[in-house]
Amino acid sequence: MSKTVGVDIGSTTAKVVVMEGDDILFQCYERHFSQVRQKTLEIFQRASMILGDEPFTVAISGSAGLGVAKAADVPFVQEVFATSELVRKRIPDADAAIELGGEDAKILFFDRSGRFEERMNGSCAGGTGAFIDQMATLLAVRPGELDALAMDHKFIYTIASRCGVFAKTDIEPLLNQGARKEDIAASIFQAVVDQTISGLAQGRRIQGKVLFLGGPLYFFKSLQQRFVETLHLTPENAVFPSFGLYSVSMGAAIYAMEEGKTMTYAELVGKLEAAKDETVTTLRLEPLFENEAEYDAFLKRHTEADVERANPDEYVGRAYLGIDCGSTTTKLCLMDDDYRLLYSYYNSNKGNPVQVVREQLLKIYELCGDRIVIAGAAVTGYGEDLIKNAFSVDMGLVETMAHLRAARHFNPQVDFVLDIGGQDIKCFKIRNGAIDNIVLNEACSSGCGSFIETFAKSMGYDVASFAKEGLFAKHPVDLGTRCTVFMNSSVKQAQKEGATLGDISAGLSMSVTKNAIYKVIRAVSKDVLGEHIVVQGGTILNDAILRGFEREIGREVIRPSISGLMGAYGAALYAKELGLEQSAMMGVEELKTFKHTSKTVTCGRCNNNCNLTINIFDGNRRFISGNRCEKPLGIKQTRKVPNMFQYKLEKIRALKGVDGGLGKIGIPMGLNMYENIPFWHAFLTRLGFEVVLSDVSTRALYRLGQDTIPSDTACYPAKLMHGHIKNLLDKGITRIFYPCLPYNFDEKVGDNHYNCPVVAYYPELLDANMDDLKAVKFYRGYLGIHRERNFPEKAYEFFKDEFNFPKKLVKQAAKEAYAAYDKWEADIREEGKRTIEYARKNGMKIIVLAGRPYHVDPEINHGLDKLLTSLDLAIVTEDAVAHLGHAGRVKVLNQWTYHARLYNAAQYVTTQKDMELIQIVSFGCGIDAITTDEVRAILEDGGKLYTQLKIDEINNLSAIRIRIRSLLAALAVQDAQQKEKEGTAIHG
């Protein structure tokens, strides 16, 4: 029997097996660091003894294998197909195989007839080896250690599983709140499992005998455990084969026996050696710097924005401490009375910022001796609350204010600040001395700084030397401007085409820059940004990125030498302004004995079921984080803050069914039902049905239906519907009413009154993907509530086959339904009026929290309404005030009912001094790409700030908190200026 060889070149590793019959004679698994052809050659040379001079058959597979296959003139076999070959030959009774690779995730379903059905991760999906690596970096452990940590978990947090960027947003606050690393580690693996099931299974249940293949599933025992538990597999049905790592290469080898090419060692190696790298097709960019001289001039210009340093050993007097506890790094600045820097620190927070700050404080105290008195301390950043409470820091402030304060120190005229950190890009304009327009990156485009870091590491470099490689690269690759998952594949493509490391490094830097400009700031020209631009943040310390930025906007900017420390420096400036004699911060003795432990509990005081982290300092001081409202803190709010989100939700939940003789009919409470429920409730009740609503959404309810979701990129509100159907079925409901509704009520304000395509047709998707619905009667036909005149007739036909209601009854029911809806709408408006009056009487700011009707669902809004009320902001919904506004002709086609309300509500807000509008947008809502720009324009034309909150499955409000606090801070400055103006007007 002759030998057969299978080669699998994945995104990060190369695997080669030599087989003879069923025996493996040689196997090799190595990272290729993008040197694909060379690595393959190297492995073959190592196998030369085994291969000998006899001819063998060979085939190549893997996502990065195509180029090599072409070069060596060897047949290429698609990797999933290769796996299926192997499974059919080796484990013919398998029902499914799950294979996770470096960047790919796949599920294969087999049936007995030899067919298989495959799923590969879409273009928006992490949950793979690269994701786990990235998460390990975040926790400052090696991937193997992450696995070990997870074995000791006690609790699993909800971590968004869609992709790395989302997950990070969840993990970092957990870290900063002091959650146990063991629990976070296990939660990361659980996120991978959830992603695989919801993102890949797409409506097909994973059951029977399941094979687990690929690197991550081979190496990580915790990941194995999470899969087995989640899928409820018995030991004999969960197969982790010893060849798990080599499944694709073995599949290729098996394929080669039939379809491969017969070659000798000398022929193959000869071809690989002679092969040239493919010609370039990826678009290339101009080099960052033509030569050293250009670079030197650039450096010289930027060293001008410097902060003087003073020797702490010599200085005597007062000093001010600023702490910036960021998402990935912790920064400290000690500043003297003349704004000179006595000491600074910038480092990863190592997953435990409390410990890092404690060590630093001790060091600073030692440095101060009895010469320097710390006269004030302020803390900012993600971990602000935690650090402030742990060490009794004098002041806490939102990071945007800290950054602005520091930027002003370098250029008092600054009108635009851009901060690119490890995790987030934030920028704001300054108009009339106030922060005018804050833009934070949405979950989808973030992760830029740490992406470069992780990427550099995967190539075997640290960030600094990786960046250096790019400075003089001749042909930087154009990698586009999207999220990291996309960039990974673009890099892959460029590597395939022979781009050098430098080209990729420079290309990545340019991408980060373009991301900031086009994705986040969304600027068309440099004039939109401003004249005096200050750039800062750890990532911009990278000269390649700074150069890219200046090049892209065509303007020179200021990068302070302490660019990474600006938050901390700004905090120190604020600390100075406090004017204290001495800081009340924890002293040396206390610090020495300081102890910090944390544990996790679920709050359970309301539907949000917040995961609370209870930090205990020194055994007796408690600090609770992760909460949305004041309830778990045991503080009674002194006065009631009105919340129309709550009001609307309670009003809906108060609807009860009445036994009318026809039995129960279930309604899934989601999407447009939040709008139409009073109508349907009245209508169906009158017809004689007992209306039963599905329960209020929760994460658990979502999980019930998650394995039947066919399109993972649909919005979360839509995906929740699967859980609501399940919930109704679990209640034993046998009739479910959820008609297709392309049109909403005609409110006669827009050009048309459509629902969005997802809302309009989702019942059809549920019908096609939820097998359980076959067992019940599912009313999913089309109805038109927009035509009151024709509705009774059409509704009569809708039920005719089954019930043949008297026409008169249907007519009466319709009449009552329209009346019920009108009454409901009037009541919402009335409640809006009451709320506004109450807020005004009590001097509260009023927030019009504008979105879609279903945003009052607590699982969709994640309790952000409670966050607002805890900040003393009264909440009014957009439908309560829309009728008061007149947006007139908007610049887009105004054809969706819900949108017309947004525009009118926004216009109304511009006429009210004490009102602000915050727009809630669901991730994946394509239509809001249109509304957001328009709402912004209406508000800004009316002199208001625009704030947008983008929400998804992410169950964490940290980023939202920053936005809202920044908004409040900006408003406070505006108010102060207004008063000052009025003051001068009176006195002048």
Added chain:
Amino acid sequence: MAKLEYAKDGRLLFTKEMRDEGYTILAPNMLPMHFKLFQKAFALHGYNIIPLETMGREIINEGLKNVHNDTCYPALLVIGQLIHALKSGKYDPNKTALMITQTGGGCRASNYIFLLRKALKKSGMENIPVISLNLSGMEKNPGFQLTFSLIKKLVYSIVYGDLLLLLSNQTRPYELVEGDTDRMIEQWVETLSQEYKSAKNVTYRRVKQNLDRILKDFASIPTDRSEEKIRVGIVGEIYVKYSPLGNNNLEEFLRSEDVEVVLPGLMDFVIFKVDNRKVDPTLYGGNHLKHAVASWFENYLIGWEDDMIEAVKKYPQFRPPARFSDTKELVKNYMGYGNKMGEGWLLTGEMLELVHSGCENVVCTQPFGCLPNHVAGKGMIRKIRENNPNANIVAIDYDPGATAINQENRIKLMIANARRMKKLEAKEAQKKSKKAPAKAKKTAKPSAGTK
């Protein structure tokens, strides 16, 4: 430069003066053959339209700069392409207008024209008028009229285009001399372009004659059809389905994989959009006059489809296109005809039609996050497979960041699967034929998989 005139709502109009001055009207492109004929048809009515054929990353970059990045990919491309062209310096900004289609449905696509105007304003080119091309009577312009005479010529162009598309896809994989098919297309596009110079040549009778002539010419290309290639259908959101700019040259890629591409023509989509006009009155009640007008026009279009099918049928080597009514019938158990935003039920229908007609391998294309496709595309694949176990459908997303390598990898898998199934079927057939003599009577029933 003509005087700028505005409608009551502040919209910049395309005036008669502009038309008479011979303004260049730039338009996006989807199907190069069709659009070349459209261009000629418009020219006969005094409009100087140029469907853009530019490609490249710069277009995407221009789109990124000018359109909200979460807007669908076709909007980004189309607007990027138009702005890119305006900035290229090739066209006199004082003598140029733009044209874009507007469907008026509940999909985001109805908003392209507004996004385009916003983009023009952002780039300081708000003095360039934009013409909306639609059948709903939205946004009228004094200098542009979609007369029936013009509509007829556009319909003829669709008939020609669809036929050329169909024949080239069915001939190219089997041609003996490489390039024969492409040369034939070129020749016919040239012939038709010449004919379109005079309105006298663009008539019902002439088109009917030409259908036969085209068929005859394509049938004369020497081919070897002894081994049938694997057929792969393309369906999806209309722009990424057709436009090489939108789908990373999908057709070309499939050809390089040695398969026969099956690309349903444009006519079905047009009939679908007209058919939709009848749906609302039926489902929700209301205006029956509109219903009657739509019915008449739909029958006119269906008449052309019938003519084309009848013509193709005369040549057994070619498969005629599907009948709209048949495609519509197939959807019945899947969704209601009220599903009409975007490609609506037609998308599901085309997948089903392909699968039922033996082209079981399908690429379903959509822009990333395409709203209607969540339901009519990805949302229906599971059920289609459940009812047709041989269906081999792959859904591919397109957006500015998606790379060809990832898309192609998925398509390669689908093709590998198809090849394997074909082999299995061949083996089965062989087994059966070997056993056949003994049990001849019992195996008379045709096997399910073969047609």
